[in-house]
Amino acid sequence: MKALAIALLAACTPDPVAPAAHDEWDDKLADRVVDYNAALRIAALRLTGELPTLAELEAVAAGGQPAYETQIHSYLASPKLARQMFLFWQDTMKLGGAPDLDSAPAFLAELSTQDRSYLEAFTAPSGTCPSYQNMTITPGDCANGGVTVGVLTHPGMNAKMFSNFGFRRVRWLQEVFECSKFPAEIALTATDVGGATPYTGMFPFTSIADSTVNFLDVSSVVCANCHSNINHIAPLFAHYDANGQYQPDIAVPTPQPGSPLAKLTDYLPPGEPLAWRHDVVVGDMRSLGMAIAADPATARCAIARLWNWAMSKTDIVDGAQQVPADTIATQVDAFVAGGHRIHDALFRIYTSDDFVRF
Amino acid sequence: MRAIFIVLAACTGTVEYTPDPAQPDPFTTLEQQQEGGPPRYTSRVHGCVKMRYATLGNLLASRGVDLTAADSLSAGAIYRGGEPSLGGPNFAARERENIAIGLATSAKQFDIFAQAAPEIIASIASRPECAGAPLFDGAGRCLARGISCLIGVPATPSHVDICNLTLARAADVESGKRLAVAVLTAAAHTCE
Numbered sequence: 001m002k003a004l005a006i007a008l009l010a011a012c013t014p015d016p017v018a019p020a021a022h023d024e025w026d027d028k029l030a031d032r033v034v035d036y037n038a039a040l041r042i043a044a045l046r047l048t049g050e051l052p053t054l055a056e057l058e059a060v061a062a063g064g065q066p067a068y069e070t071q072i073h074s075y076l077a078s079p080k081l082a083r084q085m086f087l088f089w090q091d092t093m094k095l096g097g098a099p100d101l102d103s104a105p106a107f108l109a110e111l112s113t114q115d116r117s118y119l120e121a122f123t124a125p126s127g128t129c130p131s132y133q134n135m136t137i138t139p140g141d142c143a144n145g146g147v148t149v150g151v152l153t154h155p156g157m158n159a160k161m162f163s164n165f166g167f168r169r170v171r172w173l174q175e176v177f178e179c180s181k182f183p184a185e186i187a188l189t190a191t192d193v194g195g196a197t198p199y200t201g202m203f204p205f206t207s208i209a210d211s212t213v214n215f216l217d218v219s220s221v222v223c224a225n226c227h228s229n230i231n232h233i234a235p236l237f238a239h240y241d242a243n244g245q246y247q248p249d250i251a252v253p254t255p256q257p258g259s260p261l262a263k264l265t266d267y268l269p270p271g272e273p274l275a276w277r278h279d280v281v282v283g284d285m286r287s288l289g290m291a292i293a294a295d296p297a298t299a300r301c302a303i304a305r306l307w308n309w310a311m312s313k314t315d316i317v318d319g320a321q322q323v324p325a326d327t328i329a330t331q332v333d334a335f336v337a338g339g340h341r342i343h344d345a346l347f348r349i350y351t352s353d354d355f356v357r358f
Numbered sequence: 359m360r361a362i363f364i365v366l367a368a369c370t371g372t373v374e375y376t377p378d379p380a381q382p383d384p385f386t387t388l389e390q391q392q393e394g395g396p397p398r399y400t401s402r403v404h405g406c407v408k409m410r411y412a413t414l415g416n417l418l419a420s421r422g423v424d425l426t427a428a429d430s431l432s433a434g435a436i437y438r439g440g441e442p443s444l445g446g447p448n449f450a451a452r453e454r455e456n457i458a459i460g461l462a463t464s465a466k467q468f469d470i471f472a473q474a475a476p477e478i479i480a481s482i483a484s485r486p487e488c489a490g491a492p493l494f495d496g497a498g499r500c501l502a503r504g505i506s507c508l509i510g511v512p513a514t515p516s517h518v519d520i521c522n523l524t525l526a527r528a529a530d531v532e533s534g535k536r537l538a539v540a541v542l543t544a545a546a547h548t549c550e
Contacts, residue, residue: 025395025396025398025399026399028395028399028403029399029402029403032403037511037512038511040511041510041511042404042550044510045409045413045510045550046550049410049412049413049416050413050416050417050420050487051417051420051421051487051507051510052510053486053487053488053489053507054487054488054489054491054503054506054507055489057506057507057510057511057512058506058512061512087410087412090447090449090454091447091454091455092454094449094452094453094454095449096447096449097447097449097450101449160449160452161452307401308401311401311402311403311404311405312404312405312406312407312549312550313401313405313407314405314407314457314458315454318454319458320384321400321401321405322397322401323397323401324397324398324401326398327397327398327401327402328401354402354403355404358403358404
């Protein structure tokens with residue numbers, strides 16, 4: 001049972017694997033042919049939300065690659081891109097349908113369409129509540145108290161993802177921006193902690209609390225496998241109440257009779273520091289944002305999501321549409337080297353060899 | 359075996375009020391990978407997802423369909439009332455738009471395309487996107503440039519042949535035109 005559990009958990013970890021031997025799938029990839037006409041249709045639908053016009057079709061059919069790339073530049077310069085990025089981020093973040101929720105995807109759309117770093121999503125100290133209407137994004141600040149740290153402190157997100165202990169907010173953060181479910185980290189060596197399955201977290205097993213809720217329980221599953229990470233992050237999100245308003249004290253309930261508010265010691269033993277990952281201690285929401293921005297997985301996730309969007313895939317987490325590191329390595333490198341500009345990344349993706357081959 | 363996954367998933371869910379959307383069955387995922395290829399292959403080839411709801415509306419409007427039409431059997435009315443069955447998002451339930459292709463969404467799309475065909479035939483040539491290119495000539499033959507503007511890629515001789523064959527086999531010319539346009543539209547836009 002333990003071996004099976006370890007194998008299952010390991011299967012969820014995007015560790016690099018040895019290159020596979022040449023097989024039929026490589027042959028299929030090699031058999032693809034460049035088709036700028038087909039690529040244009042998909043690019044137009046994604047980047048403008050509309051079919052290409054007849055003039056665009058005929059220009060690319062006659063002009064090939066240069067005409068195609070000119071057209072991609074044109075799509076990326078169109079105000080329709082703001083609409084498409086807004087819809088993309090609505091879907092990605094699962095937030096929308098009301099102004100207070102729309103402002104989070106509007107902020108990401110703003111970053112995506114302007115010459116700004118994507119990492120501002122986790123670091124921006126202001127301007128994180130713009131409004132969106134008719135392809136126009138109007139800058140705006142959030143007014144929910146406390147500091148502003150990108151989307152991490154967004155009132156709509158914190159309201160929509162309100163839950164016991166604030167765990168849903170942490171899970172949202174992990175799945176949307178890191179592209180994987182918890183457990184976020186898996187140790188190479190599993191530890192027998194007396195349960196049916198072993199502990200596979202990177203933190204010491206006893207680094208989380210066993211008081212109000214016993215996160216060290218191993219009677220059915222080893223809760224610490226996920227909660228070793230979750231509990232080191234969640235207290236920062238626990239200061240936002242059900243309306244997404246910042247409160248000086250923890251404002252999320254516990255799943256106990258009467259729903260009492262959580263305490264820091266419900267998450268972590270006294271003296272245990274907050275942390276983004278086992279080796280990345282954070283002190284507050286701003287340092288958490290900086291840690292997320294510095295995590296290579298964050299940039300990789302952004303490109304993987306944009307890649308899947310372009311390549312007509314469903315969600316990377318909910319739809320299990322994996323993107324191996326090798327597939328997007330050059331895209332990620334260019335994204336990082338170029339200052340995390342999504343606008344530039346979109347051009348590279350839509351003109352990439354894989355995108356224009358069918 | 360499946361219970362293990364459920365139990366593992368439950369680890370983070372024990373303190374949440376409401377369940378999240380259903381997760382993909384890992385065995386289904388494994389089966390799909392065996393049939394469709396490993397991620398190193400599938401991630402590098404285009405998939406086939408349903409046309410997004412908003413995009414479908416843009417497409418219809420840009421080819422001459424009145425999305426505000428009041429007639430309950432009009433393409434516009436079916437579109438407006440069809441968002442749930444077309445997979446539209448339900449953000450209240452933290453659900454993004456469902457872009458997986460299913461029977462219900464495909465059937466609804468085809469309903470819309472079938473009802474949209476007369477409007478498209480009548481209006482496409484006057485749309486700026488289509489630069490005056492009609493779908494049919496005066497003799498009732500299909501025209502490549504009009505088809506191109508409808509399907510979003512340059513029409514091949516096969517497209518034109520299929521269109522003309524549909525016309526020839528129809529009971530009457532007008533029905534044939536509607537069928538041809540509906541079929542071409544549905545075939546072209548099943549995958550976004």
